Amino acid sequence: MIDAQKTIVVTGIGVASPYGAGLSRLRAGLLAGECRLAPAADLYPGFQGMVARVSDLPPVGEGPRYSRSYSRTDRLAMAASRDAVTEFSIPSSLLRPSGIVMASTVAGLTEIDPGIAQGPAAWYRDGGLARAATYPVSRVAASVGEHLGVNGPACAVSVACASGAMAIALGANLLLDGAAPMILAGGSDALCPFTLSGFNSLQALDPELCRPFDQERKGLNLGEGAAVLVLETLAHANERGARVLAVLRGWAMTNDASHPTAPQKDGLGLAYCIGRAMEMAECGVDEIGYVNAHGTGTPLNDIAETHAYERAFEGRRRPIPVSSTKSYFGHCLGAAGALEAAITIVAIEAGALFPTLRLTTPIESERLELLHGPVRHEELPVAMSVSAGFGGSNAALVFGRLQR
């Protein structure tokens, strides 16, 4: 028997992805197997590798105030949240008391350049003052609130590449606490030289198109985007007659406590996280029909993640289908977990298991079915989205169809 007060459901999804604005464009791009990655040097001369950019970011306001007051990360977040409330007809009266949990790692770094290092005061006087005001990560959540007139609890989450999934988990907790009738939870991050340079310095970037879970993988490609999920309790959704897109059946967060940047080789912390999420979702290892993996394409991540799935899904009757949709438009950092949660819900809704692109020689594992080739269509009642990040953080979200 479902407790509608304690069941968290998704009733809207807004997206700003390299496919363009809107969930329908994300869905179409994935189903078509369209890769949006392009040479980084086209956008950032001097940088190597591949990136995916949101090329037609819709305007969120007119005039210089918008370009000065909001970073590109803010504007991606505002576009995705506007898309969610418009496409899913969320009334403004309901938005006002709602809450916001937005993830970001980059935030306003997009607006700051190395000139600040030579003399901060001069840089501020030369027009940097307003740009620097977009630096705090809390600004991303505040921007969404200002844009939509949301007055409830607002916070930003910054836990490296697990941020987006954790924002959704914290949003769900806030609903269980009765902190707001509805929570807009998601993540946003924009491309910028700071992160490109940082990952380049770590030699984590693949100079070519990334190949997650392939034995020949060399590293990741960066992308940008934002996704926002409208979360509420099932009781609240029923009361207002909202269509339920998915149930957030379980969520969990753990830390490897193993290394500042590298994942735990045996995947122990991530496996524990997946197990906790399945426990909360009250589903066994055979019920999960698909895992949208973190799958960055770095040599260390993908093998550790493989070990985590082998451990977490031990005893399963058939191999667990796993793919990385970062092969379509790169790693969107703080937005990745939210975008991949949206993709997992699309997979359930469309009954579509998205393959990893360019996966020709998968990592060998008897317990994993690393999806490649064409999109596989099958009934998918329950699926999982998994995220991990620098600092050893892990997050797992279990989504399912609403069973009446």
Add this chain to the structure above:
Amino acid sequence: MMSLPMISGIGSVTPYGPLAGLLSGDALQPNAITAWETSAPRRAFVVEPFRAASIVPGVKTRRLDRLSAWALVASSLALKDASIDLTQVDRSRVAVFFATGLGCVELTEAFYRSASANGWAGTDPITFPETLTNSPASHVALFHDLRGPNLTISSKCFAAESALLQAASLLRHGQAELAIVLAGDTLTRAVYEWYETAGLLSSACFSDDSSLEGFVPSEGMVAMVLEPAGRQAARAYAALGAGRWASGGDARSCAEGLLGETRPDFIFCAGNGAPCDSAPELCLAHSLGGDAATVYPAQPVAAGMGDAGGLLHLLLALSKRPGAGEALLLGTSAHCGYASLRLEIF
């Protein structure tokens, strides 16, 4: 219904120095900035340099920024203050919840300096991961081997209050059995000059002005151990009751809703920026408390820490040793909304 979670340990690295438990409570004066070259004397509430390993044996902080180093020291002091032996605890059930306004801004500036000197192709690979906002919380997990939820959040004006409430939520929902809540920020040249160029600083930052009117930037880190009431804690400073924070709306009706029929014995003001007699949280506190409640105004050293100052406000109020009773931690701002938390002081 779970009993209220308790604050059972406190550690801090603040302008008062690195300390376990309560502070002396004496009002501080800002000190001269020496960490970077200033064109004329400039003052702020700064943490004097200290050797972390002399406080926490074995801790290595050479490659960390001060925020991460302070997080390690403050969390260690808080665990010690709570008499928690981590070997007796299931560390996969211990959460770390870190609140910050600006994050690891020291090494972010260092990264920009390396980009400025060497170009984007010549940046430092060791610095980059340490620029991530969650680095301090990750180092706390790594140092203490804490494998539960590890979160870093920020919330305009009320990041610390939000972290305290959300950490309590993790305990309430069985997602952790113990939580270390941290809140802090560092002052750097770029941050200070931003405040100065924006015209936000108090005259006390430029001269020996003891009035402390206006905004005097501050830095530091406070850690609090939060645990369910069931454990036989060595000490409990306070039990954390219901709370709310919001980015807008009516602070009064929220506080009244939280209090119900009861009236607090104490109201701890948690303003941020520039505490003064007309600060909105102070006016609201006097109005809510009437003659019955003792109102503790916001202290400049905590207000100067901005978004992450809430735990220092609470620590300073507890350090006044108000006695047992019901308390309300109250922050409100015309621009940021409000935060209200009920506490039972022991």
